[in-house]
Amino acid sequence: MKVRIRRFDGQKEWWQDYEIDAKPSDTVLDILNRIREKHDHTLAFRQSCQMGSCGSCGMVINGLPALACQTRIGELKTESIRLEPLYNYKVIKDLVVDLTDFVNKHRSVKPWMIRKNPEELEEASMEFQVTPDQNLTFVQFDYCIMCGVCLAACPTVAIDPLFLGPQALGQAYRYIADPRDEGFEERIEVLDDSHGVWRCHFAGACSYVCPKGVDPAKAIQYLKKEILKYRLLHKKKASVKPAELVQKAPPANAPKPPPFDFKIEGGE
């Protein structure tokens, strides 16, 4: 099987082809390990759990952001594979991207349990009581493995680097929807912003690619509803300024599209 990988060594970018033996049951991560161990020790990619729970191996597979460890060759239904680093991130080397901005955005929404009396988070003689039905209001949004795949698919992230993005917003909602949390007002400022929830155009690409079924797009729409409800209740006017459009010119060394001879049946 032909595997074409977008490579970058800090200076130059290029496409590199490998010819690899592959079974339909192999995952893309198996293939990458085979390349690195048997063919080319210099190839850089991240991995850890190999079972879809750590979020290390997000990359673009045949044009679609996904986890390499959960994508089997057989299900791609293509005769060759094209691998690229996640879109919308700065590439450091080969398939390794810079996640600094991603983790900072996540932290900015205060993704932790907030209580009006913080002492309640330090004392443990009894649990908060949460019914199984109440659990269902937020647990789906707690599935996030922070792989960053959703941001690679988001058309808004692509044009607005300041947009908080589906992961951070989804995680804000995870806590806001949790009956144990009382931190909505502490989070509203960063959410009710032109680069916050209102920047989302509801393309839904994040939810389409999310490997864990988190559905951040749904979370963002719920957040919009909660924010509007809050504004109505408190008779607050929108503090939102229209977002300035940040149109990024492609960098000088931006990757060129792959050569024409390379066709992916059924892909793209």
Place this chain on the structure above:
Amino acid sequence: MRKDIGMETLDYDVAIVGTGLAGLRTAIEILRRDKGKLGLRVAVISKIYLMRSHSVSAEGGTSAVLYPEEGDSFELMAWDTIKGSDFLADQDAVWRFVHIATQEIRLIERWGVPWNRRDDGRIEQRWFGGLSFPRATYAQDKTGFFEMRALYDTLLKYENWDRFDENFVTSIVIENNEFKGFTAIDLKTGNFRYFRAKAGVIATGGAGQLYRITSMAASSTGDGFGLAYNAGLPLKDMEFVQFHPTGLVPRGILITEAARGEGAYLVNKDGERFMKRYAPSKMELAPRDIVSRAIMKEIMEGRGVYDDKSGLYHVWLDMRHLGKERIEERLPFIREIGLKYLGIDIVNQPLPIRPTVHYNMGGIHVDIDGKVLNASGSPVKGLWAAGEAACVSIHGSNRLGSNGTNDCLVYGYIVGNDVYNYIEKERPASPNLSQNILLGEEDRIFGKILGKESGGEDVYQIKDELKDTMEKYVHVYRTGSDLEKAVIKIKELKERYKYIKLSDKSRTFNYNLEHALELGFMLDQAEVIARGALLRTESRGAHARLDYPNRDDANWLKHTIALKGAEGPLFSYIPVKITMWKPVARVY
């Protein structure tokens, strides 16, 4: 940040290596106790990204006594743990452990863990192997993942710490029995770093990657074991490697014990529930060592199923009778794994499983407070270890399912407090260190390993042969002659390792270099495991010798201690702390 010795020196009060449950819990405990009082600064160091550590893959549950009014008790949990350990656990440590576990369950509930609930809103628990009461507290079948989420998120609210994602620690610096910091490579830049700290914590997890079929992450290479061993510190009970009975064929991906806790059957090729031969009263819910041996016995005696795609023999894990609703509520991740990796829906079809390497009962020799002990058995000033990397020992020769995550939480709490007490009481100064040690380490990595132009040995070839050796000769069942073969082969691989040559010479994300350093650690551990297993002429817990099938309390009721010597490991033995129950026959 200083550049006084030709490399980056980073000053912290505490440096924690490893960011799974134990590492994160330790960091939080130090920060929440301090609340700015001493203004302690903590470095949190991981060779991968925070939140990627293998604790996220813990699935089934975390044991704790929550409902004494319904019949559970600390005594019962301690007894289950000690009996499960085949009486190699230190009973004083177990007694303390079971008491702290309860608070940890409730505390991380407050921090966000979505425990499964009873209808009245209280925390639900379920059965696990070797338990006398259903005390495995769970959040679906992603318990470790949700616990990690809650700890990581909680850590984010504190200010006085810095994250060092993708920093690979290469050595523990100890001078005159005093911890002085860690050396590390910043993988992103390839720069060499010295984390100068008053206190250090090792929480680097286990070493499943020594084997071909493992439930453990690619990152679980036991670096902490290697770091301690190279620093002249003892490793304890390393021959006890846990095989989880139900690894998905062919990869060994974990299929949680909770599947059996919920009622799944193990059946052989004749459709027979074979556990009746091995543990007639507990059946599928016997402890892991017993179930793994039973599966291997079925396979060895011709009652396994052959999988022609992988060439592996297996048995079946059958969950069809549980029904779709129960599976979706309690085992959704197992269903997802079956579908994604084999295209099998557990609602309609059984899963092919066989034992998979899952946990190291052994580890860095520590005392009941998690203080790392030196060769003479006294604490190294300023150094702790927690979680799977450490061996107290709570799990003895076999850890019970659902006793791994709570060990990490409890010891994160204990070590965090002990570190804090040490700094508060002793007010240690920032350590002074002779530069030669750092320059020597820098030269070892960048000169002698990365810079070497001679030699033709390949890191990945040696790693492959190591995995095959361990899989073939140091498995569930062991014999003296197999272990001897393993020891000889490992010796050969260690010799060849001296001649490795790296083809990637770059500094940025040089995984070739990282893997070479990991392999160095792995070869040492393999040697300690195989030789320790060869010496232990009895069968106890996870260490099952076909040539010595019985437990031998007269000669072997003792912990193995391994120290690095010039020609391989040097072994000695220390007594087990027996404070409550004398060993009895272990029948389930």
